[in-house]
Amino acid sequence: MTTLPERESLTVDLNADLGEGFGVWRLGPDEDMMVFITSANVACGLHAGDPGTMRRTVRMARERGVVVGAHPGYPDLAGFGRRPMNMPPGELIDILLYQIGALQAVARAEGTAVRYVKVHGALYNQAAQEPEAAWAVAEALRQTGGDLPLVGPPASAMADAAARAGLRFVAEGFADRTYEDDGRLTPRSRPGAVLTDPEAVAARVVSLVRDRAVLSRDGSRVPLAVETVCLHGDTPGALRLARAVRQALEEAGVRVASFA
């Protein structure tokens, strides 16, 4: 009896939101983050990411063997897609198709392809909880016709909608956030909701992958099965945290690889 076979089966993807600048503006050390992640969620122009930024980001990802995903959001540059916009499902589908298609053309021009979709900001939160928004997201993916997996929180409205639409769903955990007993993220407004110590975050991610569970803020064991872990690219200390997570996973014998 060895632990080898078990270890071999342990794999996780590391994703980050990149290309979130616009025009002259930059957000986060995209190029450096590429070293640690396996999937790049690329902004598609409506909440961030003009065509030139999209192309540079896709090129960097391709050059480093990082898989490209579409990261579409609400059409709200000034609010960075973080304001809920109360859009009917039909409109939501159309803005998602628009953004995914735009990135697909950019990716094709760079000799690569969009391999998954993860929606951004307020839309992510709404589609996690509201069946109608979740349906619209899944339906948009179905209509793109490319068998693109959808990334979202486990046991969410998005997970349900993806299942119903016959889409592959990729459950996502957050490296630097605490969870409540019910498996939901602690709201950012709560003190302690965001973790910043690289060692603590790294250890947490390793145990999340190994045990398929996290300790909740209250210390209970919360089952949490995820295929990908999100690293934030735009917080202070993002790079140190990403390095610590990547290193800890590799030292623990976890294979870090794209789910796509």
Added chain:
Amino acid sequence: MTTLPERESLTVDLNADLGEGFGVWRLGPDEDMMVFITSANVACGLHAGDPGTMRRTVRMARERGVVVGAHPGYPDLAGFGRRPMNMPPGELIDILLYQIGALQAVARAEGTAVRYVKVHGALYNQAAQEPEAAWAVAEALRQTGGDLPLVGPPASAMADAAARAGLRFVAEGFADRTYEDDGRLTPRSRPGAVLTDPEAVAARVVSLVRDRAVLSRDGSRVPLAVETVCLHGDTPGALRLARAVRQALEEAGVRVASFA
């Protein structure tokens, strides 16, 4: 000897710029124009045409058997893409890829496809004359990888660039504009540059197709071989003019059909 075989070979496409509204705003009687044209140049969101408008326009085209083309322009809603923007070729390629890809996804969702590209407004004029802009347009099409033909003025920088890039080029004439002796359009600023009488315009289009030439503003015969004729959809009297042209072509035995 009959004229039948000759007549049978006469075919022309009629195109119009459609879907040029944005949000609540509309521009021109899109639905009614669909009756007369065979190719719809659909705005792609940066100078006009939000995702919802794009989808409605594509759907109308599909339902009426009208071929869908991408009609990308400068990122300038306030100026409707009519202001030259002095963009380096690399950026130009990226904004074109972005727009074409976005429309491709919308078209795919509607069970159809983008079949050609015609650039809009100031970009059309620049790419007609400036080799660098023309190169960028052709290069963007090459990078989309879909063998999309490029629509533009005959004997233009765009025609040259398309030839060099190995793209099919579709020469376009204008129904309601006069030409100069050198085959160029009379600038709009000149009195008489825009024709408004439906019968006169219709007769002009018929002779353009039949004789592969027009009479210039000065009365000279100017050779002008075109595969498609542009009908403006947003001018007063646009519908009457479109109807007259379509009817005159059919009465003259010219087949009106997409070039794609």
Added chain:
Amino acid sequence: MTTLPERESLTVDLNADLGEGFGVWRLGPDEDMMVFITSANVACGLHAGDPGTMRRTVRMARERGVVVGAHPGYPDLAGFGRRPMNMPPGELIDILLYQIGALQAVARAEGTAVRYVKVHGALYNQAAQEPEAAWAVAEALRQTGGDLPLVGPPASAMADAAARAGLRFVAEGFADRTYEDDGRLTPRSRPGAVLTDPEAVAARVVSLVRDRAVLSRDGSRVPLAVETVCLHGDTPGALRLARAVRQALEEAGVRVASFA
């Protein structure tokens, strides 16, 4: 006993939302509406109304003796300011100051001035009901420092907030909408919520001004004291309706004049 003194005291303002185009796009017959109204609510660039459109609209108003008001909305061109945007009060204040100031400069350049404020679309509805949004609107007016009156629905959160901020509040009724027993507008989604018959609308406005009450959708008498009545400028039949209202008011001896 004569009715004259009573009649003389009856005055009402007629307002309409104008300048709601953007770039090449137009919305409604602004110039013709100017004949019937006494106050023009001018869009300020974020949901509609680019600087050129603002200027043309202000000039038309000035030339016809129509008073100019600012009509600021959410920063959402694609949604025309009709999507609630969930903006914190501080941001709301800043976008309102921005828009009011922009129109003030345009008005000053045209030799006139902004004389009141009425917020637009989703923001109007939110500020009518939510104390926090209403506070932000009133606070923005206070911070502009120009003693500008605020137009809004009677007995609303806006009315309360204006009172608390020491602002003049101008209660507004809607010509073409039915009211519920509690004095609120019937939601547009309800059948019959929007009235389209010019004679019926005109009679309704006259009795609203004369009796300071309307008959609710259920036939009850609902007290409703308003200083201004909104005419919609962008619906089909808008001009016929505006003409009928204006004419009926004048025939009934009501003075139609700006409240400012």
Added chain:
Amino acid sequence: MTTLPERESLTVDLNADLGEGFGVWRLGPDEDMMVFITSANVACGLHAGDPGTMRRTVRMARERGVVVGAHPGYPDLAGFGRRPMNMPPGELIDILLYQIGALQAVARAEGTAVRYVKVHGALYNQAAQEPEAAWAVAEALRQTGGDLPLVGPPASAMADAAARAGLRFVAEGFADRTYEDDGRLTPRSRPGAVLTDPEAVAARVVSLVRDRAVLSRDGSRVPLAVETVCLHGDTPGALRLARAVRQALEEAGVRVASFA
């Protein structure tokens, strides 16, 4: 004979472009720059600077005794106002009024005022050379009616237009740029056009103020009388450079103070 009186008369303003972020995006260390400058050119929303950013920037300036100027540009977020836009003078006037007015309202809400105008980017370059654009800029200031001085390059089309419009013109030099023999800036594309050594730049600014001249790139003495010197806030090393300039001026006995 002492140098004192002469020294006492030596005064210069130091200005920088600030508030050039948008939404979540930041550009340059605004707060730190405030320590060294006496005039803040605040972006007004069309090329950069949303209402919230404008307000924060104005507040920082007020708190530190820095004078606020409007820094309006072309309506082009994606291009940061650096792309010439070929706008007719009438439209130019309107977008300038719009932006100046918006900032005036924000400044008023912060208990301060806009005290001058300096146009941004491509518009600055065009108005420096093209009489028509320069006229539009001066005319916009005239129409704002506030006797605002215009900042621009000495001996430029803007200087002429300001004189003709009866505006105060404030000549500006650049701390970190070399000049040609004719008094124009060396184009950025030329090697060595941008200076980065803090000591060299500081010495250059001192001699510019003291001698009312600079040494051109070719070593000739070029007369250059300026009232304000622009420090770039968004280049690497901007703060060190700003500190060096400010310190060198003070050590040389030059009074650093707003021109307004």
